[in-house]
Amino acid sequence: MKKNILRKNLFNINTSNNLNTNIDLIKTTNINILLNRVKLDQKKIFRKKILFVSLLASMIGCVLIFISI
16 A cells, blocks of 8 residues: 555656656747847847937928028
């Protein structure tokens, strides 16, 4: 009787450990991919800022030209 109970417990422990390792493998991500994504996001934000500033400067220039006429 006792041997059967021990075998069941050992079997249950092994399956739970295997599940934990499978979950850990799924959650891993390559750090280079994350860093490249951050660089690309920063470039996009910088380009948007440059576009906004240039549009704002051209609008102010057009308004000043219109007022001076």
